[in-house]
Amino acid sequence: MCMCRTICFGVCSIVQIGIDERPISYNQLRYGMDKARRLAGVDKADFQFRNLHAKAGTDKDEELGLNAARDLLGHKNSSMTVQYVRHRKGKLVQPTKLDWGDLLT
Template sequence: MNEDGERLIKDALRFRFDRARLAVKVDKDLFQFRDLRAKAGTDKTESSRDIRAAQRQLGHMSLTMTERYVRERKGDKVGLTR
């Protein structure tokens, strides 16, 4: 959502993501937009202690695919900014 509560188009979302990454000085090779999906699956698995919950969230037919997305990342969890 943009500042007016309207949906963002793909280019606007990409622009905001790139700008945020620059603001925190994270190299593009280290964190890409697609990493958000894997992070969401990882967080779901950790919070529910059930990889099948992540499988349902990500919409995967096979558990094998979910296992590719879910990574052994240990880091700080963040909350909503607004």
């Protein structure tokens, strides 16, 4: 279970809210990402913070369509969004159990 949530305020104004209902700073998010990657044994070159942009667009496209993904990513037209959306499915696996609160401390 994720211990944070995302709030979107229009185009490109996204705030991550932590378990204490306070905004998570970029540095906290960066540290949490580095720690999660380290705990997962994933090399920094193999998965970077920016990869989440494509993931968010792909998830929104699958849920509500390309126009919703375009709006979420802040693109003026769908041609740019198409470059981010990934239409490939990996093997479905069970998630790893992590204490997400520990990633931000």
